[in-house]
Amino acid sequence: MSKDIINYGVIGCGMMGQEHLRNIALLPGARVAAIFEPNDLMANAAKAIAPNAKLCGSIAELLAQEELDCLLVVSPNHMHVSQLAEVARLRPLPMLMEKPLYTSEEQGRQLAALRADYPAPVWVAMEYRYMPPVATFVEQLERATGGVTMFSIREHRFPFLPKVGDWNRFNRNTGGTLVEKCCHFFDLMRLVLQSDPVRVMASAGQMVNHLDERYDGETPDIWDSGYVIVDFASGARAMLELCMYAEGARYQEELSAVGPKGKIEAFVPGPGRFWPTHLGVPPTSQVIVSPRHPKGPQAVDIPVDPALLEAGDHNGSTFYQHQRFVQVVRGLAQPEVTLDDGAWAVRMGLAAQQSAMTGQVVQL
Incomplete structure (x- = not known):
């Protein structure tokens, strides 16, 4: 992919999601284009960090934004597998999925069925x-x-x-x-x-x-x-x-x-x-x-770097992880955490x- 700017779609913008937004804002060649966050308070906080992002009312509406190049999923743990399934059905983009990947043995079985057929790279966020x-x-x-x-x-x-x-x-x-x-x-x-x-x-x-x-x-x-x-x-x-x-x-x-x-x-x-x-x-x-x-x-x-410490609670790791993930989206690397x-x-x-x-x- 030769695009100058990588456009993220973000699902979930609570505390950790907002840390991701602050770090993406520091990353050259990337921006948040669209956000789905059902809680009004969290959505408004996310909009303050990424003022040019479009707030969407559903995952389907977010995935309909043509400019998206990748997804970041930062929703509550128990929602990850069902949201991965929805994305797989509607528009399987490269994805950075926050940990944990799933929360129960039943979800593990559902995930196994999805993994074989998801056509885009998925990186699990182990900051x-x-x-x-x-x-x-x-x-x-x-x-x-x-x-x-x-x-x-x-x-x-x-x-x-x-x-x-x-x-x-x-x-x-x-x-x-x-x-x-x-x-x-x-x-x-x-x-x-x-x-x-x-x-x-x-x-x-x-x-x-x-x-x-x-x-x-x-x-x-x-x-x-x-x-x-x-x-x-x-x-x-x-x-x-x-x-x-x-x-x-x-x-x-x-x-x-x-x-x-x-x-x-x-x-x-x-x-x-x-x-x-x-x-x-x-x-x-x-x-x-x-x-x-x-x-x-x-x-x-x-x-x-003090700017990275200010942007989140994980010792700069969220920024460095996104640096590498963007290279995956550009087709220049493979996910390091599969x-x-x-x-x-x-x-x-x-x-x-x-x-x-x-x-x-x-x-x-």
Whole structure:
């Protein structure tokens, strides 16, 4: 495709959708041409970010806009598969689909039927891959470790934020915390270990957050903490530690990979807007390599463009992801995070949810 400007159509413009809009606005050669957002408040907020975009009353109306070159889907999790089916039926354009790709085993089966026949590229939005400290961590893995045998992720962060209609307070809409929040981390496990999982063990639950909330008389059932251990076909092991009531920490994510030659770590701060102003400038991301011989940690700061930090909560990754996706739309590259990758991440999350509920190991 030789067009000067790539025109996006956007489905869903809540909090995360608006982050995408701000990042597309920073991207040369791209613009948002049309938006479908059924909530008036969110639609007006989106229009303020992308004033030249047309607000559409349905997905069908959005897809009827001839100038569209691609789609971005940022709707609530449980809507993704049905919306993919509608797009496939009406006008299958190249698509960037927010995570998680689906939320239940039944939706997984529906997705499998769609995947084979969708004629355009689909990229599943796993932003954490594109955080500069995480990207540096992945690039340096082999040199630092000599081949990863153990990989751990710790995320200590703030609780789930309010969303339109409070959809993210209930497992039936999100797939559960280990799908909604943690599919990013299961995707990173497969990326880092270059292998597929064979067993999942988890202990998780709702300990602190949302217990005093009621929506139409119903108490949220979304979990806020847990541990997940995953065995991989290669023999490597990975572990996730999640706590969503620990936002006082200096770093939000801490990654550690170890192999026969040494260890590499990445430290990623949370959104700058949540950092206490009385503590001064928010922390800078860091990567540390710790070789076995000769011993001596080597630390490198990984700064991120302040304009990208201002545009969203994901350490600049949303912008870098769109840079690469636009190349796919232009026909110059293939999706780096495929439908298969997105499906595996959900499958791992659902297995972790099942293991935590039953107390049993889940074989994949």
